[in-house]
Amino acid sequence: xxxxxxxxxxxxxxxxxxxxxxxxxxxxxxxxxxxxxxxxxxxxxxxxxxxxxxxxxxxxxxxxxxxxxxxxxxxxxxxxxxxxxxxxxxxxxxxxxxxxxxxxxxxxxxxxxxxxxxxxxxxxxxxxxxxxxxxxxxxxxxxxxxxxxxxxxxxxxxxxxxxxxxxxxxxxxxxxxxxxxxxxxxxxxxxxxxxxxxxxxxxxxxxxxxxxxxxxxxxxxxxxxxxxxxxxxxxxxxxxxxxxxxxxxxxxxxxxxxxxxxxxxxxxxxxxxxxxxxxxxxxxxxxxxxxxxxxxxxxxxxxxxxxxxxxxxxxxxxxxxxxxxxxxxxxxxxxxxxxxxxxxxxxxxxxxxxxxxxxxxxxxxxxxxxxxxxxxxxxxxxxxxxxxxxxxxxxxxxxxxxxxxxxxxxxxxxxxxxxxxxxxxxxxxxxxxxxxxxxxxxxxxxxxxxxxxxxxxxxxxxxxxxxxxxxxxxxxxx
Numbered sequence: 001x002x003x004x005x006x007x008x009x010x011x012x013x014x015x016x017x018x019x020x021x022x023x024x025x026x027x028x029x030x031x032x033x034x035x036x037x038x039x040x041x042x043x044x045x046x047x048x049x050x051x052x053x054x055x056x057x058x059x060x061x062x063x064x065x066x067x068x069x070x071x072x073x074x075x076x077x078x079x080x081x082x083x084x085x086x087x088x089x090x091x092x093x094x095x096x097x098x099x100x101x102x103x104x105x106x107x108x109x110x111x112x113x114x115x116x117x118x119x120x121x122x123x124x125x126x127x128x129x130x131x132x133x134x135x136x137x138x139x140x141x142x143x144x145x146x147x148x149x150x151x152x153x154x155x156x157x158x159x160x161x162x163x164x165x166x167x168x169x170x171x172x173x174x175x176x177x178x179x180x181x182x183x184x185x186x187x188x189x190x191x192x193x194x195x196x197x198x199x200x201x202x203x204x205x206x207x208x209x210x211x212x213x214x215x216x217x218x219x220x221x222x223x224x225x226x227x228x229x230x231x232x233x234x235x236x237x238x239x240x241x242x243x244x245x246x247x248x249x250x251x252x253x254x255x256x257x258x259x260x261x262x263x264x265x266x267x268x269x270x271x272x273x274x275x276x277x278x279x280x281x282x283x284x285x286x287x288x289x290x291x292x293x294x295x296x297x298x299x300x301x302x303x304x305x306x307x308x309x310x311x312x313x314x315x316x317x318x319x320x321x322x323x324x325x326x327x328x329x330x331x332x333x334x335x336x337x338x339x340x341x342x343x344x345x346x347x348x349x350x351x352x353x354x355x356x357x358x359x360x361x362x363x364x365x366x367x368x369x370x371x372x373x374x375x376x377x378x379x380x381x382x383x384x385x386x387x388x389x390x391x392x393x394x395x396x397x398x399x400x401x402x403x404x405x406x407x408x409x410x411x412x413x414x415x416x417x418x419x420x421x422x423x424x425x426x427x428x429x430x431x432x433x434x435x436x437x438x439x440x441x442x443x444x445x446x447x448x449x450x451x452x453x454x455x456x457x458x459x460x461x462x463x464x465x466x467x468x469x470x471x472x473x474x475x476x477x478x
Contacts, residue, residue, distance in 0.1 A: 032058040033067035037085060038075025040226060040265075041197075042108055044179050046073045047166030049107065049134050054167060056138050065095060069103050069141065074110035076196050076369070082110060089124040103144050105129060109196040112153040113371060119149045131182075131197055132156040155183075155198035162207035165214065172420045174449045175222040176215050180208050180249065184228040186268060188295075189306045189373040190338065190366065193228055200228070202235040205244045205252055212253050212260070221417055221449050222261035225253065230264045231271035247275040254283040259451070261417055263287045263436075269294070269317050270308050277324040288325050289436040292317065293333035297352030298345035301338055304378065311352060318356050329435030331360040336394055337387030338366045339378035346390045353397050359405045359435065361398045365391045399461050406459040409437065413469060416454045418446060439464040 032053050036046045049071065050060060061067055070092050074085050085106075092104045105127035106118055115128040126144040129137060130153035140150035160182055168176060183198040184191075212223050227233060233246040246264075253262050262283075267290055280286045292314075296302055299310040309317075321328055334349060353361070365387045368380040414433040422428035422440045429448070430440045440463055441454050453470035 030056075030058050030068045031061040031066050032069040032071065033061055033064045034071045034073065035064075035088065036073040038073070038109065040177050040224075041179065041228070042073050042075060044166060044177050044226060045108065045131060045134070047169055048161050048164050049073070049137065050167040050169060051164050052134055052137055056141075060169070064092070065099075067102065069105070070095075071105045071107055073107040076109035076113060076192050076371075085110065086124075089118070089122075093124055101145075103127065103141065105140075105144070105150075107131070107134070109192070112196060115151055115153055119151065126150065128153060130154065132159045134161070135159075157199055157201060160201055160203040160207075162203040165211060168215075168218075172448070173219060174417065174419050175224070176220045177224045177226045178208060178211050178215070179203070179227065180225045180230060181227040181233050185232065186229060186308075187306055187373060189304065189377065190295075190335065190369070192369050192372050195371050197228065200232060202233050204235055204237075205249050208249065209252055209256065213256055216257055216260050219449060221259060221451075222263065223253065225250070225262065225264040227266070229266065229268045229271060231267050231273065231276060245275070247273065247279045250276065250286060251279050251283070254279075254286050258285050261285050261287055263289065265291045267292050269314050272317060274320065274324065277321060280328075281324055287434045287436065288327055289329035289331075289434065290321060290325075291331045291333075292321075294349075294352065294356075295333060295335050296338060296341075296345065297349035298341070301341055301345050304339060304374075305335075306373070311348065315352070315355060327435065329359045329433075329437065330356060331362075331436070332356070332358050333362045334364070334394055334398075336363065336365050336391035337382040339374060339380055339382070341382050341390075346393075350393065350397055353394070353401060357401055357405065358398065359437065360402055361394075363391060363394050363398060403459075403461040406437070406461060406464060409433075409456045409464055410459060411456065413453050413455050414439065414464075414466075416441075416452055416466075418448050418450050418452065420448050433464070437464050438462070439466050441466045441468055444468070 034046050034050060036043050058069065064070055072085055072088060076082065089104065096102050096104065103126045106125050107129050108131050111128045111130040118125045119128060127140050127150035129140060132155050133152035136152045140152060143150040181200060181202040183200045184193045185200045187194055215223060231246050233249055235244045250262065250264065262285060269292055272292065280288060294314055295305055295307060297311055302310060318330065321330065368375050416431040416433055416439050418429045418431045420430065422430040427443055428440050429443050429446060430438055432438055439454055446452060446468060452468045454466040455469045456464050456466045458465040
């Protein structure tokens with residue numbers, strides 16, 4: 001179980017992994033090791049950094065001992081991640097004793113808050129670079145090589161890295177994340193993102209479409225449009241002053257090719273619109289799945305969190321989703337034990353879960369993060385043991401609902417995009433349904449990146465089991 005954390009596609013299995021090189025980089029005179037933590041936005045940023053460094057002659061390595069440059073892309077959202085980063089920096093410092101010219105740098109969300117301590121007090125790093133300053137990496141590296149401590153943690157109101165094609169690393173070659181915007185304007189009291197990533201700014205639709213088209217040409221068959229709050233995507237053409245909304249962008253991407261699946265994350269309940277839902281309904285290649293964080297089922301707690309919606313308002317959004325997209329998968333984020341939360345507040349969260357019948361939830365125990373509005377305004381007064389017990393009850397509820405929803409799938413035929421071999425058996429393939437449920441089925445003669453229709457024959461609380469009944473997907477053919 002996690003402490004309160006980033007809610008944008010945190011994959012625990014990827015935490016702390018190093019970027020894998022696309023191919024052996026023996027021709028590169030310098031080697032870079034990049035280790036990432038946190039949400040999918042951070043991993044996407046690491047791919048942008050790899051693209052910038054590739055232009056400077058750096059090849060990637062997964063062996064930190066071989067690296068001339070060691071970068072750790074950090075997450076300021078979770079206390080656990082911060083502790084892990086500190087431990088790793090101590091290990092890198094030990095490596096430098098035998099390789100004095102090795103440079104160590106910290107990237108991302110921890111940069112601003114911990115720059116003084118990491119650079120001056122603990123002397124763990126040579127450079128500190130914030131999430132909006134990656135273009136300055138070549139100059140900062142040169143500065144650090146001259147013996148200076150190199151820092152750039154300035155936030156930007158314009159930077160989106162729209163012209164940089166991320167180097168797709170550690171990829172299955174079938175699914176990819178595409179960042180459509182950066183920053184966040186929502187001032188949720190528990191969250192540090194607005195302070196570490198700055199204000200919202202959207203990429204031009206042309207740059208997003210170009211990236212998605214390139215991915216399709218390279219063989220990718222699914223893109224996930226990524227942002228702290230995708231529904232607030234809003235780009236104004238500086239020449240014509242014409243605006244592009246998220247619903248319009250979603251339609252543009254869907255029209256690239258009917259064989260390109262489109263997903264998105266994350267939606268804010270206050271911003272998701274009927275226009276988005278109707279666009280999803282019109283296009284079979286836009287996946288019928290929405291991640292809609294609720295955080296709490298109590299209106300009182302939601303107000304303290306500054307979520308700008310009530311329990312009733314959230315439930316109306318869910319009702320609207322069910323009306324327009326009856327077969328839509330739904331997941332959420334839930335925080336247990338936020339400041340002043342009572343047992344009655346907790347019970348409201350459990351009852352809301354029953355009403356919404358979520359397919360999946362990211363569940364967190366509240367932990368105060370420095371720099372947030374909650375840390376300044378409220379006392380973290382719910383005892384740890386109470387938080388743990390409430391989180392466990394939320395987890396048990398989620399497991400019950402997830403299994404119930406999985407069991408409903410048995411007997412149905414679902415379209416699945418094959419992502420690759422199953423983790424548990426090389427005799428099976430795995431892929432996800434439109435509703436984001438993972439399916440495992442026998443390999444036989446099928447291939448990665450192929451769409452197949454699978455009849456669901458069984459399930460666990462987390463995985464569907466099935467068999468292919470039809471290889472061609474007529475409704476997805478142009």
